[in-house]
Amino acid sequence: MKLIFEILVVLSVTGSYGQNTCNIYCDGRNPDLSIDTRVILSTELFGRQISLYISDADNMGFAEISNGDPTDLIWLDRSWDGGISWTGKLGEVTIPTGSRSTNTMLYNVDNPADRQIGALRACGQPGNRDVIACTGWARSSVSAGTPVDAAATALMQFYDGTLWPTTGWWNGANCLQAIIDYIKVTGNRNYLYVVDEVFEKNKDLHDGNFTNEYIDDTLWWGLAWVGAYDITGDNKYLEMAKVDSDYSYLYKDDVCGGGLWWKTDRNYKNAIPNELFIKLAASLHNRIPGDTMYLNQAVEVVEWFKMSGMINAENLINDGLTSDCRNNGQVTWSYNQGVILGGLVELAIASGDPDGSYIKLATDITNAVIQSSNLNPNGILYEYGCEGGGGDCGGDGPSFKGIFTRNLGELDRYLPNRPYKSWLEAQAASNWNNNRNSLNQFGVHWSGPFDRANGANQHSAFEAFTAAV
Numbered sequence: 029m030k031l032i033f034e035i036l037v038v039l040s041v042t043g044s045y046g047q048n049t050c051n052i053y054c055d056g057r058n059p060d061l062s063i064d065t066r067v068i069l070s071t072e073l074f075g076r077q078i079s080l081y082i083s084d085a086d087n088m089g090f091a092e093i094s095n096g097d098p099t100d101l102i103w104l105d106r107s108w109d110g111g112i113s114w115t116g117k118l119g120e121v122t123i124p125t126g127s128r129s130t131n132t133m134l135y136n137v138d139n140p141a142d143r144q145i146g147a148l149r150a151c152g153q154p155g156n157r158d159v160i161a162c163t164g165w166a167r168s169s170v171s172a173g174t175p176v177d178a179a180a181t182a183l184m185q186f187y188d189g190t191l192w193p194t195t196g197w198w199n200g201a202n203c204l205q206a207i208i209d210y211i212k213v214t215g216n217r218n219y220l221y222v223v224d225e226v227f228e229k230n231k232d233l234h235d236g237n238f239t240n241e242y243i244d245d246t247l248w249w250g251l252a253w254v255g256a257y258d259i260t261g262d263n264k265y266l267e268m269a270k271v272d273s274d275y276s277y278l279y280k281d282d283v284c285g286g287g288l289w290w291k292t293d294r295n296y297k298n299a300i301p302n303e304l305f306i307k308l309a310a311s312l313h314n315r316i317p318g319d320t321m322y323l324n325q326a327v328e329v330v331e332w333f334k335m336s337g338m339i340n341a342e343n344l345i346n347d348g349l350t351s352d353c354r355n356n357g358q359v360t361w362s363y364n365q366g367v368i369l370g371g372l373v374e375l376a377i378a379s380g381d382p383d384g385s386y387i388k389l390a391t392d393i394t395n396a397v398i399q400s401s402n403l404n405p406n407g408i409l410y411e412y413g414c415e416g417g418g419g420d421c422g423g424d425g426p427s428f429k430g431i432f433t434r435n436l437g438e439l440d441r442y443l444p445n446r447p448y449k450s451w452l453e454a455q456a457a458s459n460w461n462n463n464r465n466s467l468n469q470f471g472v473h474w475s476g477p478f479d480r481a482n483g484a485n486q487h488s489a490f491e492a493f494t495a496a497v
């Protein structure tokens with residue numbers, strides 16, 4: 029038994045990282061057998077044409093060099109992490125004497141046995157020069173046949189089996205939430221496995237149970253576990269969401285009349301943990317038969333929030349309060365206009381919104397965003413607090429616009445005739461047309477141009493596609 033086990037381990041490692049990946053076919057298939065290969069990308073190097081061909085039917089690709097000279101080299105690189113790292117020189121071949129072109133064999137895009145979602149690029153080198161050129165990364169249309177599927181798959185390419193290492197802890201909760209929302213609205217459960225994997229592999233990190241010194245971080249995770257409960261019915265996720273909500277409520281007190289602190293050091297009362305808490309507690313109420321405690325807590329915090337001064341005269345929400353409990357006038361980040369919308373929808377569901385005040389506040393805030401030349405110039409969401417002047421928005425900012433969009437999507441679905449759907453579709457279209465690379469990765473600027481890819485940028489733009497479904 030032991031010997032067999034060890035042989036299997038060796039084989040599976042080879043299958044993962046070596047050149048012998050098998051899916052529909054194994055690596056090394058002859059391209060002449062493929063029925064539908066098409067050029068995906070080409071690049072030029074000293075007159076040579078280097079091209080990446082993909083067969084969607086085979087879910088494989090090959091590289092070709094043409095207009096070259098004998099001894100020129102051509103090969104494929106394959107990446108399992110969205111182009112951050114790769115196995116190089118797959119199938120390398122040389123243009124033979126008397127010829128101007130050659131091509132590699134076919135290699136797999138994906139390795140589903142190990143849940144590896146891949147990308148290929150073609151690279152070439154003139155035989156007489158120490159310089160190489162590669163196409164961009166691309167993949168087949170498998171799991172990427174529609175924009176929303178392509179956006180989901182590109183986010184999953186950044187997933188490493190535990191989390192999304194190109195972005196932070198709290199952003200990771202939002203990457204997971206983005207996948208959960210995608211499963212909810214499309215019904216596509218290909219990536220459902222990620223939910224339990226993230227839960228089990230991370231539940232003992234930081235202060236345990238997805239808590240840490242940032243109350244907002246804890247609440248993002250709590251909301252993700254509500255979503256996990258919704259798509260699985262598994263009570264362990266609802267229990268974790270309760271733990272996160274209860275932990276966060278310990279950091280509510282009467283300073284400035286009420287509300288939760290941003291961190292366990294009780295130094296700053298700001299919008300985000302309060303909006304998140306309203307949404308989480310109201311969501312718990314809506315899922316726990318007979319609950320009164322969570323609803324009372326949500327109502328208590330929303331009533332305080334409305335009077336706190338953080339909602340300004342334009343119906344936009346500034347970042348937080350000064351130490352003497354006044355609106356601090358800091359940036360109206362898009363996510364602070366967003367999470368409250370989802371919270372108000374959950375409260376409306378809980379109460380039936382008898383006087384219409386929850387939905388009125390939600391639509392007032394939404395309309396203020398849509399009319400804001402800072403946040404919505406030319407009809408496309410813009411994080412004016414960090415995107416200006418070529419800013420990349422650091423570690424946190426890239427997630428904000430997607431969070432706004434997710435929550436507006438929840439409001440839009442709650443309202444008759446989806447009044448914000450066309451605005452949401454415009455966000456998705458702008459990302460698709462102006463802010464995307466050849467691997468369906470998105471940058472931070474929703475109006476373009478594409479700057480760089482990471483998990484935060486990806487989940488954020490992806491949420492626009494999901495909200496518009």
Ligand SMILES: *[C@@H]1O[C@H](CO)[C@@H](O)[C@H](O)[C@H]1NC(C)=O
Binds near residue numbers: 236237271
């Ligand atoms: C996590 O929550 C459970 C259930 O409330 C509790 O028993 C456990 O002690 C918590 N773990 C940590 C590290 O706080």
